[in-house]
Amino acid sequence: MSETLILAIESSCDETAAAVLRGQREVLSDVVASQVDLHAEYGGVVPELACRAHVESIDPVVKEALAKAGVTLNDITAIAATQGPGLVGALLVGLSYAKALAWSTGLPLVPVNHLEAHISAAFVEDPAPGDNERPFVGLVVSGGHTSLYLCEERSKYKLLGQTLDDAAGEAFDKVAKIMGLGYPGGVVIDQLAKEGNRESFEFPRPMMKKSRYDFSFSGLKTALRTHVERYPEGLSGEELKDTCASFQEAVVEVLVVKAMRAVKDSGVRDMVVCGGVACNSRLREMMAEACEKRGIKLVIPRPRYCTDNAVMVAAAGLHRFEAGVRGTMDIQAVPTWPLEGLGGE
Numbered sequence: 001m002s003e004t005l006i007l008a009i010e011s012s013c014d015e016t017a018a019a020v021l022r023g024q025r026e027v028l029s030d031v032v033a034s035q036v037d038l039h040a041e042y043g044g045v046v047p048e049l050a051c052r053a054h055v056e057s058i059d060p061v062v063k064e065a066l067a068k069a070g071v072t073l074n075d076i077t078a079i080a081a082t083q084g085p086g087l088v089g090a091l092l093v094g095l096s097y098a099k100a101l102a103w104s105t106g107l108p109l110v111p112v113n114h115l116e117a118h119i120s121a122a123f124v125e126d127p128a129p130g131d132n133e134r135p136f137v138g139l140v141v142s143g144g145h146t147s148l149y150l151c152e153e154r155s156k157y158k159l160l161g162q163t164l165d166d167a168a169g170e171a172f173d174k175v176a177k178i179m180g181l182g183y184p185g186g187v188v189i190d191q192l193a194k195e196g197n198r199e200s201f202e203f204p205r206p207m208m209k210k211s212r213y214d215f216s217f218s219g220l221k222t223a224l225r226t227h228v229e230r231y232p233e234g235l236s237g238e239e240l241k242d243t244c245a246s247f248q249e250a251v252v253e254v255l256v257v258k259a260m261r262a263v264k265d266s267g268v269r270d271m272v273v274c275g276g277v278a279c280n281s282r283l284r285e286m287m288a289e290a291c292e293k294r295g296i297k298l299v300i301p302r303p304r305y306c307t308d309n310a311v312m313v314a315a316a317g318l319h320r321f322e323a324g325v326r327g328t329m330d331i332q333a334v335p336t337w338p339l340e341g342l343g344g345e
Contacts, residue, residue, distance in 0.1 A: 004077045006321065007101075008314035009062065009131045011094030012086025012114045014038075014045045015143070015307070016057035018065035020076075021314035025124050028069035029071070030304070030311050033057040036184060043177045048086050052091035065310070075106050080317020083111035083327070084334030085144075087227050091333035099329055111327040115140055115339050118274040119151065120315035121301040125230050137262045141255060141283075142275030143169030143184075146215050148262050149339060151272070154319050157339040160262050162212025168251055169277045171217035175224050175247060179235055191246045196238070196245030198282075201227060202285055203250040212265075215258065220250055252283045256290050263296055270297045279307040 003023045010017040014035040020028040035053050039045050064070060081098030084091055095111075102109035119138045138149045138157075146169075147162040166174065169186055176185020181192075203223050206216040224247050228235060235243055255277075263271055271291055277283065278300050291298040305311055 004318060004321070005071065005075055006078055006110075006285055006314040006318050007062070007066045007081050008071075008080040008112070008310040008311040008317050009058070009094045009098045010082045010114075010117070010308055010313045011054045011090050012082045012084070013090055013308060014050045014053075015309070016054050016061050016094070017308060017310035017313075018062040019310035019314050020065055020069035020071060021124075021311060021318060024318060025313065027124065027311055029065045030309060031061050031065045031068065032309055033061050038198070040183045043183050044173060045087070047089055050087060051089035051093060054090055056212045058093055062101075073101070073107070076107055078108040078110050078317065078321045080110040080112050080313050080321070081314055082114050082117065083331060084337035085114055085336060086333075088333050088335040093333070095333050097330065099327075099331075108321065109327040109329075110321045110325055111331055112313050112316045112320065113337055113339060113342055115145060115147070116155065116157075116342060117312040117316040118142070118306075119149075119272055120319065121274055121305040121309075121312035122272040122299040124311060124315045125305065127302045134293065135266070135268045136270035137259065137266055137268055138272045138273055138274065139255065139259045140275045141168050141273065141277040143167060143173060143277075144337075145275060146217075146255075146277075148213050148258060149264070150268070151203075155323065155342055157342060159338070159340050160266075161211070161258065163215040163217065165216050165218040166221060168215070168217060168255065169275070171221050171251065174221055178225055178228055179240065179243070186277060186280060189248055190282065190324045192241045193245040193248045193282065196241030196243070198245035198249040200242035200247040203247055205250055205254050208254050213258055213262055215254065217251065220247070229246075248280070248282055248317065252280065252286050253343050255283060256286045259287065260290050260294065263294070269295070271299070273298070273300045274306060276307045278293065279303040300320070
């Protein structure tokens with residue numbers, strides 16, 4: 001029997017993506033149409049514009065993914081698509097396209113949870129955790145999510161803690177807007193922070209000691225705003241770089257401390273960090289240092305697989321396909337779909 005070929009489609013927010021994956025780790029194609037330029041002037045994603053862009057991009061993106069993989073739909077084993085969570089209109093575009101493909105070809109349709117997809121990127125990048133199904137702690141940190149999970153086995157997740165207000169990526173973007181740095185803000189702050197002194201300004205570490213696993217970044221955002229107001233003519237030069245470095249350090253320290261606390265309390269030896277904020281260079285550095293110090297196996301996917309993409313959807317889709325999960329033609333987009341209790345349709 002030939003190895004499984006998964007065609008995956010992702011459209012949960014502002015990236016239209018398609019990929020073809022052979023088996024668990026052989027990426028045959030990985031195509032992403034970004035909408036960053038479209039939303040930049042608004043300082044964030046505009047749902048209606050995102051939906052229109054998905055409609056325009058979905059067909060050429062899927063066709064390009066098949067062409068780059070050197071396959072046709074006749075070679076595909078199953079079609080995986082993000083069902084949620086995400087922007088409902090954006091999800092509908094990709095899911096409807098996948099349903100149409102499945103109906104017209106007779107191929108199985110596999111609905112995928114976007115958060116599990118982020119975690120599944122780790123299984124593409126590294127054999128552990130994965131091959132031996134060891135339990136691990138997963139930190140999903142992005143523009144829409146900041147959550148800690150105990151992953152006891154594939155598709156079995158226990159929510160340990162989550163943000164009570166802004167997600168970390170959302171905080172980065174909002175703070176960048178306050179400082180006039182443009183969108184997406186996390187990338188700009190990361191670059192400026194590399195040239196700044198992260199000890200120049202003392203920003204709060206919200207809930208780092210009070211709550212065991214939950215997060216809160218709205219107060220930190222307010223502290224940054226108050227700090228910026230001390231500079232009526234705006235931040236620039238070294239002060240801007242130092243501010244970015246100090247703010248970033250506060251966010252990253254909270255994420256790392258909470259993650260290490262979860263690892264210790266859970267008694268596991270593996271850690272996965274994923275989602276768009278996992279691209280942050282300081283988070284990758286501090287998490288690697290913390291895990292090495294404690295003898296923890298750390299897997300952080302390459303940045304390409306941290307931001308929204310379809311390779312991660314294919315990886316999750318493959319696992320769910322092999323577990324017998326199938327979607328019917330009447331499934332709908334699920335804007336909020338928790339990982340806890342994740343199962344078949």
